[in-house]
Amino acid sequence: MRKLYNEDSFLFEFEAVVTGCSYHDKKKLYEISLNQTAFFPEGGGQPSDLGYLYPENQEALIVLDVQEKENQVIHYLEKPIPVDEKLIGKIDSCRRLDFMQQHTGEHILSGLVNKHFGADNVGFHLGLSEVTLDFNKPLELSSLRQLEMLANQAIWQDIPIQAEFPKEEVLVNLDYRSKLELTEDIRIVTIPGFDTCACCAPHLKSTGQVGLLKITNVQAHRGGVRVNILCGRRALEDYTKKQDNIFSISASLSSKQDETAYAVSRLKEETLQIKEENNILQTKLLLEIAKTLPSPEASCHALLIIPPMNDIAIRNMINELTLQYSGYVAVFWGDDVNGYRYLIGSKNRDCREIGTLLKEKFNAKGGGKAPMIQGTAVTTGETLKEIWISL
Ligand SMILES: [Zn+2]
Structure with a gap:
């Protein structure tokens, strides 16, 4: 099986032939394998692609899940497709692009944290609304803010990203981040000057495609820190939501947008004083x-x-x-x-x-x-x- 997502992370439509079709009793779904696919199975912290398969002789079928089993990419569908049938596969490109923005952003920031503070990323969660990175050393918010700036500078430089399977002799001498002790088929994702990391997931073609990286929360976690980030479209949507919020707060407090924290603390003090006076009067x-x-x-x-x-x-x-x-x-x-x-x-x-x-x-x-x-x-x-x- 040819894994097209390893060759081109922006290939969202492809032709293929069905090589296997069987029923999975527990999932109550059909397991379809193809001679080649651009559907990325869940892996490296990144959720699976979703989309459609368009068989030549039947209606379009929704791909409900994609998983890797014994080096085969399995597409889960509600209906079967006969072996040898030709089809066209189409991936939900918005979902994939969103995941790649978050994931490539994660690599840039994790690489910077490793380079500047020697902390390892020991946990990565990429959900539909939340992205968290766990580092094994405590890090100050001010330090992370500096790295956030460096990460965005990497984005503005629009550095081409490489993803390849280096030969063993090259790999031995390569210094790269890795969570697993893998020995074969190691895919290395390199962002020159910022990060080299073993990762099986599809990444953007250049750092500029991340758009923007924003740290939205930092909290102590198991002796280290858990950092929430948002990249690209998610970061913009978050900015818009917060902008709307701050606009409404500043209007109701008649304060400048960047002085709302002071205005709220003053309001809190006044309220406390009024409450005390009210208690005495009552x-x-x-x-x-x-x-x-x-x-x-x-x-x-x-x-x-x-x-x-x-x-x-x-x-x-x-x-x-x-x-x-x-x-x-x-x-x-x-x-x-x-x-x-x-x-x-x-x-x-x-x-x-x-x-x-x-x-x-x-x-x-x-x-x-x-x-x-x-x-x-x-x-x-x-x-x-x-x-x-x-x-
Ligand atoms: Zn990765």
Whole structure:
């Protein structure tokens, strides 16, 4: 079987003859082999090509998966094609180009990381939306930013990329990156001046076709780092999405696009201050409302049923009132239709006991410790008043 993708990575249409057709029970698909194919099977971290086969004597068939088995490229289809039938194969070129942009970008950056920091790429994931590179040494974001610039300079230089199977005697003296200890059929992908790496996947013809390489995330990973990158079309789409986002943030904050981080932190500080002021005001308001309660001499318990208010202010007020009332101080906020949230505090009693009573009476949810419990309850203000009178 001739593997055309090794000869020309931009060959997206080809003629072939069926050399094998059998049914795969587990996959419930037909396994088709051809005398030659441009369909790349999954390998080297790169997902398989997809596309169509157009047999001479039947309708077009979708290629659902492509895998390599015993050096044969197997095309998986829902219907069989008779052996010896001639066909035309067409690859989803957008999918292949996208994968090649990400993969060649990965080689450029991995080569640079290896050359400048001696770190190896020990994991490469090329998904439909995410590309990650795992390096076995910790790397600073600032260092990676410098390499990102160098990688893009390599792209702008539009360096021709070579992919070949060197003879053994050449290979012995060649210094190249490799994840596997292979001894035969080693394909070497060379980006002169930047990277030499063993790789079975199709690559772009020159670095310029990568278009753009952008590092989008860096995080610590197994003693090294995991780096997310986006190349070519994906990088542009990501830029557009982020540009739209920043445009909308800067418009709503009336700040310049490159000053939105400062504007957001200032807004956060202001919000925090307003929240603190609000807590103080609401606590004052609640203490005013609490003046309507029977005095601690008349009743040792206190019950307040109020519309929704700030949790912190309610907690502050309960802390104040438990100094005055020896029994339970309870606040229920909400309404009879949607239910209530509650906080109950006490200086002398175990609030978990009244928590149990509320669960028995109307299946209240919640928990806490002896001095204070909290939860939610679907009940009415009238029922609550009755319970408190009976305490
Ligand atoms: Zn590779």
